[in-house]
Amino acid sequence: MPDRIVTACVVIIGNEILSGRTQDTNLAHIAQRLNEWGVRVEEARVIPDVEDVIVAAVNDARARFDYVFTTGGIGPTHDDITAECIAKAFGVPLVVSDEIARRIRQRPALEDVMENRLRMARIPEGATLVDNPTGGPQGFLMENVFVMAGIPSVMQAMLSTVGGEIEGGDIVRSRSVTAYLGESQIAAALADIQGRYPNVELGSYPFYRGERYGTTLVMRGTSVTDLASMLHEVKAAIITAGEQPVSDE
Amino acid sequence: MPDRIVTACVVIIGNEILSGRTQDTNLAHIAQRLNEWGVRVEEARVIPDVEDVIVAAVNDARARFDYVFTTGGIGPTHDDITAECIAKAFGVPLVVSDEIARRIRQRPALEDVMENRLRMARIPEGATLVDNPTGGPQGFLMENVFVMAGIPSVMQAMLSTVGGEIEGGDIVRSRSVTAYLGESQIAAALADIQGRYPNVELGSYPFYRGERYGTTLVMRGTSVTDLASMLHEVKAAIITAGEQPVSDE
Numbered sequence: 430m431p432d433r434i435v436t437a438c439v440v441i442i443g444n445e446i447l448s449g450r451t452q453d454t455n456l457a458h459i460a461q462r463l464n465e466w467g468v469r470v471e472e473a474r475v476i477p478d479v480e481d482v483i484v485a486a487v488n489d490a491r492a493r494f495d496y497v498f499t500t501g502g503i504g505p506t507h508d509d510i511t512a513e514c515i516a517k518a519f520g521v522p523l524v525v526s527d528e529i530a531r532r533i534r535q536r537p538a539l540e541d542v543m544e545n546r547l548r549m550a551r552i553p554e555g556a557t558l559v560d561n562p563t564g565g566p567q568g569f570l571m572e573n574v575f576v577m578a579g580i581p582s583v584m585q586a587m588l589s590t591v592g593g594e595i596e597g598g599d600i601v602r603s604r605s606v607t608a609y610l611g612e613s614q615i616a617a618a619l620a621d622i623q624g625r626y627p628n629v630e631l632g633s634y635p636f637y638r639g640e641r642y643g644t645t646l647v648m649r650g651t652s653v654t655d656l657a658s659m660l661h662e663v664k665a666a667i668i669t670a671g672e673q674p675v676s677d678e
Numbered sequence: 679m680p681d682r683i684v685t686a687c688v689v690i691i692g693n694e695i696l697s698g699r700t701q702d703t704n705l706a707h708i709a710q711r712l713n714e715w716g717v718r719v720e721e722a723r724v725i726p727d728v729e730d731v732i733v734a735a736v737n738d739a740r741a742r743f744d745y746v747f748t749t750g751g752i753g754p755t756h757d758d759i760t761a762e763c764i765a766k767a768f769g770v771p772l773v774v775s776d777e778i779a780r781r782i783r784q785r786p787a788l789e790d791v792m793e794n795r796l797r798m799a800r801i802p803e804g805a806t807l808v809d810n811p812t813g814g815p816q817g818f819l820m821e822n823v824f825v826m827a828g829i830p831s832v833m834q835a836m837l838s839t840v841g842g843e844i845e846g847g848d849i850v851r852s853r854s855v856t857a858y859l860g861e862s863q864i865a866a867a868l869a870d871i872q873g874r875y876p877n878v879e880l881g882s883y884p885f886y887r888g889e890r891y892g893t894t895l896v897m898r899g900t901s902v903t904d905l906a907s908m909l910h911e912v913k914a915a916i917i918t919a920g921e922q923p924v925s926d927e
Contacts, residue, residue, distance in 0.1 A: 444879060509882075632757050
């Protein structure tokens with residue numbers, strides 16, 4: 430039976446990531462979490478705070494993938510334009526969410542400060558809310574597009590609440606083994622093994638640690654038996670190449 | 679005089695980034711380095727080791743941006759398919775680079791191991807080499823597409839050699855100031871300031887550190903005088919909001 434595959438695209442919105450000023454960590458977190466829910470991140474895009482670019486990227490992604498997750502651009506300042514871009518992408522107006530506005534008003538503020546904070550209550554018409562367990566303004570879900578904050582702690586809190594909204598497919602599991610050998614020493618054996626396991630993805634990730642080089646072989650697939658069997662063969666190939674598997678998980 | 683803008687797209691190739699197993703750090707490094715050369719990274723894409731996807735992403739990126747930088751997929755194993763995908767994207771055959779092959783042969787190996795290593799000597803016809811100061815096989819440049827390794831230390835070594843091949847535009851400089859206040863307290867003032875400096879990009883990046891929240895205001899533009907003048911105004915706005923600028927650079 431072929432795998433039931435459910436896909437996602439992560440759209441990271443923010444000039445600060447593209448300038449190299451901020452190191453993104455949201456992609457890795459989202460990918461790991463979605464994987465547990467049976468959703469595979471098949472692409473990520475990092476784009477600037479520019480309306481046309483955001484609208485085009487979201488429209489492209491929501492057509493090509495089952496789910497889209499955006500991070501960034503939902504704060505109260507002039508450079509936070511994600512909500513209006515999502516509305517434009519879907520061709521609907523921005524409306525005020527009373528529920529978000531109520532939460533924002535719970536924290537008192539001067540009138541002009543409150544007015545800016547209420548910018549965060551604007552969502553595309555038809556969107557539902559994504560809860561924000563940190564107590565701040567919520568994110569939202571518009572059809573298959575989840576719109577979340579960019580601050581990692583807030584994004585993680587939001588993401589932790591959306592599992593129930595997602596219909597995942599078969600869960601990809603992974604096994605891996607590391608050996609201190611050059612990839613070329615084992616490349617032919619790996620290609621042969623990969624050829625015999627079309628449903629398991631076998632990746633070789635070389636590294637230099639201190640003065641030593643090695644590679645980590647990672648197997649990803651939905652069948653626990655195929656994974657175990659492939660891991661056994663990869664370990665045998667390492668031994669045939671004259672080395673020992675030093676760790677596996 | 680309008681800015682002379684030169685753009686780039688970074689294409690990060692590798693299942694391990696999309697699965698969340700490996701945290702990418704190449705984008706931030708490339709962005710910072712290119713910025714010094716007057717090249718702005720305007721988009722990044724993270725894509726899997728899948729031929730059609732790589733070919734389409736490279737062809738899209740090389741048409742839309744002045745330069746493209748790829749990382750990953752140029753090793754000796756079966757999952758390293760970047761070189762053949764670039765050749766396919768340009769509609770040219772893969773050929774053996776004698777110069778890369780010579781370097782590979784300098785390190786002795788058994789015949790079958792050498793054969794795998796020589797996979798790394800294959801480049802698209804017409805490509806020139808990107809040096810690899812670590813002593814390993816070189817990367818390559820095909821028209822406006824730089825193809826580099828995925829291992830950060832190797833990628834960084836390769837990138838350090840390509841400055842001479844790049845014709846940059848006006849260099850974007852940045853100034854920033856941090857304050858422990860909520861973004862909403864200063865949002866109206868920031869929008870007003872941004873409106874009067876169309877050539878400087880003003881970003882507000884909120885954070886939580888320990889128990890305190892604050893925001894860092896980052897100004898990016900090519901005019902040193904505009905930056906200094908905007909920084910002055912942003913600091914004044916922080917003081918008007920009742921706080922002190924706690925650091926600037």
